[in-house]
Amino acid sequence: MLKDSARNRAYRQAIFDNADQIRGRTVLDVGAGTGILSVLCAQAGAAKVYAVEASSVWRLAQEVISENRFDNVVEVINSRIEDAILPEKVDVIVSEWMGFHLLHEGMLDSVIAARDKFLKPGGLIFPESATLYSAPCCVPGMFDFWDDLEGVSMRSFGEKLRSEASHKPVTAPVSPDDLLADPEVVTWIDLREATPQDADSIKMQHVAVANKAGKYQGICLWFTCTFPSYSTEPVALSTAPDEPETHWKQTTIVLPTEVPVEEKAPIAYELSLTRTSENSRRYNIEVTMLDPEEVQHPEYCGCHMTKCILVRAMLDRYEMESLPK
Amino acid sequence: MLKDSARNRAYRQAIFDNADQIRGRTVLDVGAGTGILSVLCAQAGAAKVYAVEASSVWRLAQEVISENRFDNVVEVINSRIEDAILPEKVDVIVSEWMGFHLLHEGMLDSVIAARDKFLKPGGLIFPESATLYSAPCCVPGMFDFWDDLEGVSMRSFGEKLRSEASHKPVTAPVSPDDLLADPEVVTWIDLREATPQDADSIKMQHVAVANKAGKYQGICLWFTCTFPSYSTEPVALSTAPDEPETHWKQTTIVLPTEVPVEEKAPIAYELSLTRTSENSRRYNIEVTMLDPEEVQHPEYCGCHMTKCILVRAMLDRYEMESLPK
Numbered sequence: 001m002l003k004d005s006a007r008n009r010a011y012r013q014a015i016f017d018n019a020d021q022i023r024g025r026t027v028l029d030v031g032a033g034t035g036i037l038s039v040l041c042a043q044a045g046a047a048k049v050y051a052v053e054a055s056s057v058w059r060l061a062q063e064v065i066s067e068n069r070f071d072n073v074v075e076v077i078n079s080r081i082e083d084a085i086l087p088e089k090v091d092v093i094v095s096e097w098m099g100f101h102l103l104h105e106g107m108l109d110s111v112i113a114a115r116d117k118f119l120k121p122g123g124l125i126f127p128e129s130a131t132l133y134s135a136p137c138c139v140p141g142m143f144d145f146w147d148d149l150e151g152v153s154m155r156s157f158g159e160k161l162r163s164e165a166s167h168k169p170v171t172a173p174v175s176p177d178d179l180l181a182d183p184e185v186v187t188w189i190d191l192r193e194a195t196p197q198d199a200d201s202i203k204m205q206h207v208a209v210a211n212k213a214g215k216y217q218g219i220c221l222w223f224t225c226t227f228p229s230y231s232t233e234p235v236a237l238s239t240a241p242d243e244p245e246t247h248w249k250q251t252t253i254v255l256p257t258e259v260p261v262e263e264k265a266p267i268a269y270e271l272s273l274t275r276t277s278e279n280s281r282r283y284n285i286e287v288t289m290l291d292p293e294e295v296q297h298p299e300y301c302g303c304h305m306t307k308c309i310l311v312r313a314m315l316d317r318y319e320m321e322s323l324p325k
Numbered sequence: 326m327l328k329d330s331a332r333n334r335a336y337r338q339a340i341f342d343n344a345d346q347i348r349g350r351t352v353l354d355v356g357a358g359t360g361i362l363s364v365l366c367a368q369a370g371a372a373k374v375y376a377v378e379a380s381s382v383w384r385l386a387q388e389v390i391s392e393n394r395f396d397n398v399v400e401v402i403n404s405r406i407e408d409a410i411l412p413e414k415v416d417v418i419v420s421e422w423m424g425f426h427l428l429h430e431g432m433l434d435s436v437i438a439a440r441d442k443f444l445k446p447g448g449l450i451f452p453e454s455a456t457l458y459s460a461p462c463c464v465p466g467m468f469d470f471w472d473d474l475e476g477v478s479m480r481s482f483g484e485k486l487r488s489e490a491s492h493k494p495v496t497a498p499v500s501p502d503d504l505l506a507d508p509e510v511v512t513w514i515d516l517r518e519a520t521p522q523d524a525d526s527i528k529m530q531h532v533a534v535a536n537k538a539g540k541y542q543g544i545c546l547w548f549t550c551t552f553p554s555y556s557t558e559p560v561a562l563s564t565a566p567d568e569p570e571t572h573w574k575q576t577t578i579v580l581p582t583e584v585p586v587e588e589k590a591p592i593a594y595e596l597s598l599t600r601t602s603e604n605s606r607r608y609n610i611e612v613t614m615l616d617p618e619e620v621q622h623p624e625y626c627g628c629h630m631t632k633c634i635l636v637r638a639m640l641d642r643y644e645m646e647s648l649p650k
Contacts (some may be wrong), residue, residue, distance in 0.1 A: 003466075004484070008475040039477045063481035141328075148336040149327060152364045156388035159326070 001036065004247040010237035011096065012040055014126055014227030019044040021124055021230055025091035029053065030081050030114045031107050035061030037073065037094045038224040038255035046092075049074040052084050052114075068193065081110045081117075090118050098194040100134045100171055101251035101292075102223040103273060104283045108189070109196045125191045127225035127237065134181040135221040136208050137174055137269045142254050167252035170287055174220045174250040176242040181208035183240075186221070186271060203272040207295060209264055209303045216259040216267055218297045219287050221251040266303035329357065329572040333514055336421065337365055339552030344369040346449055346531045347436055350416035353377065354569035355406050355439045356432050360386030360399065367395040369472055371417075374399040377439075391633050406435045406442075413442050419451040425496055426576040427457045427548040428598060433514070434521045450516040452550035452562065458508040461533050461592045462499055462545040467579050486510045494610055499545045501567040501574040505586065506533035508565075511546070512595060521619035528597040532620060534628045541584040541592055544612050546576040578612045590615035591628035 002008070014141040015022065015037070023045030029038040030052035036059070042048050051061055053073050058078040065074045077084055093114055099106030115125060142165060144160025184206045189198065210216070224238040239248045253271075261267060268290035292305060300315065301308040328331070340347065340362070342414035348370030351365055352397040354363040357376035363386070366374050376386055376399050383403040390399045418439055424431030440450060467490060471483025512524065535541070549563040550632045564573045578596075586592060601607040617630065625640065 001468070001480065002474060005475075034479065034482050036474060036477050040475070043476065060482055060485060064477070064479055067478050141624040147330070149361060150330075150333045150365070151368065152361050153392050154361065154389055155326065156392055157359050157385055159477065160385060177489065199409070324559055 002036065004019045005244045006244045007034070008236055009097070009239060010225075010227070011037055011094070011126070012233040014229075015040045015044050015094070017232045017235060018124070018126075018228060018230060019152060020091055021228070022046050026050075026088060027092045027094060028086070028090040028118055030093060030095035030111050032059055032061050032076065032126060033096070034222060035064045035076065037096060038074045038076075039065060039068045039070060041092070042068070042073040043071065045075060050084075050086055050090065051076045052081050053118070054078070054080045065177055073172055075115035081123050082274045086118055089120045090123060091120055092124045092126065093119055098130065098225060098248070099281070100222065101169065101221040101249055101273075101283075102130055102189075103199055103202075104169075104251075106280050107281075108194070109280065110197055111191060112194060112196055117193070126227050128191055130189045130191070130223055130225045132186040132188075132202075132221065132223045133217050134186050134204070134206070134221050134238070134271055135183040136216050136260075136269070137218050137252065138180060138215045139174075139217045140178065140254055141172070142170070142257045143217050143258055148191065152255055159256075159316070162256055165252075166256045170252045170254060171223075171249050173245055174241045174252060176240075179220060179241060180210045180214045180216060181213065181267060181322045182211065183222075184208060187274075199275070201272065201274045203270065205270045205295065206268070207292060207297045207303065208267045208269070209265065209301065210267060213263050214261060216255070216261045218252045218254040219269060219271060221253070221285075222248075245254060252275045255287070255289070259289075261285075262304070263301065266296045266297065266301070266305055266308075268292040304308045327361065331569045331571045332421070333361070335552070335560055336419070336451070339554075340365045340369050340419070341559040342458070342557045342560060343424075343427070343449070343451075343555060344449065346553070347393075347417055351375075351413060351417060352417045353415040353439060353443055355418060355420035355436050356422060356423070357386050358382055359399065360389045361571075362421060363399045363401075364390060364393045364395060366417070366419060367393070367398040371398060371427055375409075375411055376401045377406050379403070379405045385558065394621070402629045406439045407431060409442075411443055414445045415444055416446060416449065416468075417638070418444055418450045420520060422548060423573065424546065424606070425573055426494065426522055426546040426598075426608075426610070427455055427514075427574075428527075430606050433524055433604065436516060436538070437519055437521055438599075439598055440451065440516070449553045451552050453553045455514045455516070455518055455550045457511040457513075457546065457548045459511050459529070459531070459544050459546050459596055460508040461505045461535070461541050461586075461594070462503045462543050463505060463540045463583075464495075464499075464542045464577055464578065464579055465503065466497070467495070467538065468481075468542050468583055484581075487579050487581055490496065490577075491581045494546075495549060495577045495579060496574050497577065498570055499577060500567045501565075504545060504566060505537065505539045505541060506592060507536065508547075524600070526597065527601045528595065530595045530616060530620065531593070532626060532628065533592045535586045535592060535593070536588065538588050539554050539586060541586045542595060543577045543579040543581070544594060546578070546610075547573075573586055578610055579610070587629070588630035591626070591630055591633075592621065593617040593620045601616045628634070
């Protein structure tokens with residue numbers, strides 16, 4: 001993960017852009033790992049950094065901090081954040097807590113716990129918010145690829161792979177060309193206010209409109225994180241298909257069978273992410289294909305169904321009429 | 326592994342180039358997996374193919390063979406090859422048995438067993454031979470990378486990674502630019518004659534000559550396989566750094582510390598691969614750095630040491646003198 005330069009650069013830029021908010025202040029690094037974010041905050045002028053790391057990696061963090069000569073600034077604490085004791089409240093929390101499709105195996109709860117226990121009122125959280133997106137996509141590597149492998153049909157094998165993939169989301173890069181519709185926000189998490197319960201169960205229903213003809217073969221998920229900013233354009237770390245690849249790649253829930261769609265066809269689906277009862281860091285994802293005839297479309301739906309064309313014509317006329325003559 | 330198109334193409338070409346040797350003949354596919362090689366042999370005109378697969382993947386092979394309409398040609402046998410019973414001897418054996426750095430987790434013994442039990446005298450083996458190569462290399466992702474990660478020194482972490490890597494070889498693509506010397510053959514296996522004992526313990530000592538200045542940080546291993554040929558240039562499947570990437574990539578044994586070398590510097594090393602006692606498919610690899618002063622250099626060594634320069638001058642003079650006047 002340390003080799004993920006898109007990630008490292010976003011954190012570095014966000015921390016340095018906000019050096020004015022960090023200089024002379026107290027920082028808490030939640031799940032510090034090897035300590036890279038703690039060192040960046042110390043470089044940005046933090047007076048004190050508490051690097052809390054539960055795993056044995058804390059020893060490595062200690063070494064990294066020493067080799068960067070910040071022993072006098074960064075204090076490594078080997079503890080779960082939930083059990084940690086700090087001598088003071090902090091001005092800033094930094095954390096790289098995001099898991100696959102944002103929540104899976106992530107540490108959101110720990111950041112929320114850290115905020116509630118240790119952040120001064122009005123303190124900053126890096127990143128400050130996170131948004132999860134979804135879009136229908138085709139997955140050629142799971143479908144078409146297996147139809148002809150050096151002249152051999154491997155359809156049975158492709159089917160088996162898809163059957164497995166429809167039980168377990170696939171983490172792999174998705175080409176932006178394979179997205180069939182504009183993305184929709186699944187959930188937006190404001191780290192300043194979120195509670196763990198906000199992430200227990202997330203459900204959305206959406207009518208996406210195919211922006212080209214293609215094969216609807218899966219639902220692609222990705223996220224962005226936005227950092228606080230007082231002076232510059234806020235830094236965003238995006239794991240979208242059209243951004244440089246990160247170690248999170250994209251997550252795809254593959255459908256067992258493909259559905260051919262025409263341009264402007266409505267693709268109605270329900271997506272739910274639910275924590276598993278065995279492990280609160282794990283999520284089950286369910287995609288349900290809905291009948292576009294039966295669900296409500298958004299007001300300005302661009303799909304080719306008669307009801308939406310009529311509504312659109314009516315709205316357009318209304319807008320025309322309300323224009324100043 | 327099925328997505329490895331370099332592999333698939335090499336087998337396909339080797340089988341089709343040799344269709345004259347396969348048409349109307351009997352083939353045994355050792356470790357058939359999903360059955361792709363069996364189907365290719367059937368397409369090339371085999372009268373009968375025995376697809377022997379020990380794992381439950383045999384069911385999938387059966388489906389793949391059915392969807393390609395070769396049920397009447399290919400017979401799937403769910404068995405270890407060592408326990409298999411075939412009603413006849415075969416003209417051809419095909420197998421994709423190669424593991425990482427050729428032998429690790431590979432199935433060489435099974436192919437040898439199949440040959441001894443089932444191949445007619447003079448029968449063909451696809452591939453027919455395999456060669457393992459080694460060359461000193463630099464591994465920038467394991468060394469230099471960690472010196473400056475977005476302005477943070479992570480040397481301690483890099484050291485830890487290298488210490489782990491020096492116990493467990495790294496499977497990752499190596500850039501041809503990172504090779505420091507021409508490769509040397511570690512071992513050549515002739516599938517027509519090899520015995521399992523040939524692969525119990527492989528040891529080589531070599532003086533490589535750096536073809537450029539650089540940092541000697543590891544030993545890179547890769548292999549090639551050559552297929553039999555009666556009509557065309559033999560097809561070779563190469564997993565060398567300068568060939569298209571395969572799922573085998575390359576294997577690197579990373580040194581705990583780097584050694585700077587000048588152009589024409591001798592790099593003397595001993596490499597040994599030994600089967601582990603617990604699992605005959607696993608190998609321990611050991612690299613020992615030798616003192617170039619103390620080992621014997623090859624006759625035409627191109628290194629910059631005085632003894633080799635003198636020998637070379639002498640040999641050159643001898644050659645000059647033996648030229649017809």
